[in-house]
């Protein structure tokens with residue numbers, strides 16, 4: 001039985017005052033339940049959010065990391081730094097990094113390896129663009145993005161990771177993948193991993209991300225291969241985020 005995870009990706013939103021209000025209200029309203037909850041604030045707020053979430057069941061994540069442990073890499077942030085501030089997980093390969101910052105599959109694989117090397121749980125994001133979907137290339141793209149990591153890190157590395165299927169066309173657009181479209185992509189990913197290791201495939205959590213809201217979370221999370229969500233915009237709205245957590249039973 002896979003335990004669901006709902007992770008809020010705040011992207012480049014927040015301020016000291018807004019974060020304090022958001023986390024305080026989320027903690028106050030957190031529904032009972034078995035699902036894991038995490039928030040991923042911008043780097044500069046990790047220490048603040050670590051303090052606010054201390055002792056709660058809300059885990060702390062970062063949105064990206066450097067593939068290097070330290071060095072002359074201006075503007076980059078290394079895994080050990082995230083760990084020191086209390087992060088336990090980190091997103092790698094988010095589409096806003098792949099498409100907005102030109103990260104390729106092999107760089108994403110290096111970041112995945114670095115995350116694990118520094119004791120962080122990598123949440124590997126993958127997903128196709130609208131053009132790729134319309135060209136019938138969804139599975140081809142997912143396979144390429146997944147294989148880049150399994151070939152670099154080995155399939156066994158997925159025992160200590162989470163996947164997040166995020167169709168690029170559904171991110172921040174209000175256009176959600178239907179529960180059936182999400183399920184099909186998740187099932188494809190799981191079956192591809194099962195060809196190499198059935199047990200790892202069975203225990204691996206695959207989150208869905210892309211315009212998840214209170215109103216659609218329950219239907220998406222009800223699909224057998226969907227193990228929670230990576231939530232962008234709705235994670236910044238207290239009642240939306242709490243309802244999504246409640247839907248992840």
Ligand SMILES: O=C[C@H](O)COP(=O)(O)O
Pocket residue numbers: 009094166170171172173174209210211212230231232233234
């Ligand atoms: O990381 C989260 C995803 O990019 C989804 O963002 P969204 O919920 O705002 O569409």
